[in-house]
Amino acid sequence: MNGMTYGAWICLLSPLVATVLILLGGTTLSRRAAAWLATTSVFVAFGGAVWAFLGVHGDQVTQNRSCIDFGVHCQAQGELTTAWTWLAAGSFHVPLQLLVDPLSTVMMLVVSGVGGLIVLYSIGYMDGDPEERRYFAYIAFFVFSMLLLVEGGNLLLLLVGWGLVGLSSYLLIGFWHEKPSAVRAAKKAFVMNAFGDATMALALFIVIAHTNRLSFDALGASFSGTAANWIALGLLGGAVAKSAQIPLQTWLPDAMEGPTPVSALIHAATMVTAGVYLIARTHVIFEQARTVELVAAGLGALTLLVAGLIALVQTDIKRVIAYSTMSQIGYMFMGVGVGAYSSGMFHLMTHAFFKATLFMTAGLAIHALSGEQDIRNMRGLGKLMPFTKWCFLAGSLALVGIPPFSGFFSKDPIIASAGALGSHGEWYGWVFWLCGIAGALLTGLYTFRLWFLVFPGEPSAFVLEHHHKQGRFGEGPWTMLVPVGVLAVLATFGGWLQWTPHWDPLTKWLQYVTPTLAVAEPSSTLETVTSVAAVLAGATGIAIAWAIYAEKRLAIPKLPAVQRVLENKFYFDELYDRVFYAPSVALANVLRTEVEEPVIVQGGADLGQTTLDAGGAVRRIQTGLLRTYVFFLAAGAAILVLAFLIAK
């Protein structure tokens, strides 16, 4: 044990301790105390993450020096810390262990850092909710689960974290359980995630069958092509379900039924990006099954377009941002799918900053308008809420990828890496590249449609009627404004951490764990061309949005058929209803009428009645007369004796 492992354990356990304390405390804990306990625990976790990060950083510096000085072989850096053997079955055992390495520390910092700010924001947002304590217990539990997912030192612990984030997401989406729509959304999210969990578990079984281990390096064993493909496909199933990519994307927009901080934390900043982390973490197996990896990239490219298109017609402020999240995760999938893992992780990080900013400013607006979420009613809100307006603008510009905001630095390398694949002679690389650029245009369009509809201009009658000032600053209590401000600053400057190819500390930091594939290394010309193209596309999107929604110089194109398709989200829900839901209901009905009622229900009743009748018939024998009994006994004995005698 050394600094970095202590840090990792503190980081993992502190939110769990908070959960347990809030649960055990019950009503003896005031609501405020529960809220602050949860917040503090997550910030303590952030402290642990920083400690672990510094530990790994120190190691890396030392080791780099020795690599250079002595030319020794550089190992993947990191440390596995084992608490005890958790599961043992014959020669197969799984220890309870944490992995502290560059990749997991980056995730720990993002999860606990952004998580801490969002939990702080919830103090203001959830103030006055009668079940605040339950909320904070859930959210601390979520942070614990997410940290277990990213710190778990083997595939099984990763799967445990994976399942637990699904559970806490279910609990938090359905937090307002008196709303039937929230309960439905929670169930939908849980079922879709459970599907992904199942495919992941199947993949792990194949790993066990081939290597008898579940450690991460077991994936480095050489599998047969088929086995590698199935394992990668199973893991991809989990990643796609958790990250709401096509074809398992339909749960994410509905998940917006949960409280807004939950949307910011789980459905934007952390949990939904777990799929990207999973692919980066298990990239060894995906490289053995390169086709599956490219399928991941293709699904990402498809999702980023489809989600961007759907976002154009949504009218609920949170749903627009939700579809934008799907679209951005599509970028990340494309990045890790083509083999540019560190670019994918970098976009994950900046996305956590700017998407959390967007969600939380949207939360401020919703709060100020007493729960209104329809953007058609919100015109001119910026005049009444200048702070919200500017933070939202920072988040939007980062999302569109306008320099110097963070999205510019993280999105463009992904598109460039896709293009690099094309320049290495693989045609689909150019398809991905085009999708990326088209996605940038869509991003500009839908983001600034939202912006122009909600913030600039004179306040609409609805806004004037429903807006109410909150807190000392008029826009909300400080617990809500501070996190938004901090995240807006991060959304603005967070991208300066890396500007490929000129300055790439994050890629260097991650290169021992997830080295970028050679085929995904773009030439600097391609980088420049891509950046220019992406920024131009984004700016064009903004310009179109401005022309349509601010100046009204362009009419919204009237394409009723297209609009209907988009408003119905490409009919995915209807398709799944037809293909999975309706047949299951029909099958269940048939089973009820044909099997349950005649066989199980009637069978049970028949069994009971027969027993009763038999008992009624037999009870006459028991007369209560001792002498009758003795007579039968004697007669029986006599018959037996006779029988023996005759047989003799």
Added chain:
Amino acid sequence: MSGPGTSWYLALAAFLFGLGALGVLIRRNPLIVLLSLELMLNGGNLALIAFSRHFVNGSGQIFGLAVMAVAASEVCVGLGLVVAINRKKLALDVDRLSELRG
């Protein structure tokens, strides 16, 4: 070896057993029923001991001792019941003590 042959003993044993069984079947006084039961047990015991002598094998006698112990304890319980029935001023008639009928 002198005295009557084994078959005489067996005949006596069968007679005692039959007498006891008849008593159990036709008498209604529980006291007499218990008495008849003892007769049956003793008939069985006599047969055991006769066979034991016949085959020159001691285990029949040991078994006979065990039967006596059983008979003694059984009669303790039985007499206790009879006394209890009497104390409750119930009729000492096994035909009327038939509450356990189904």
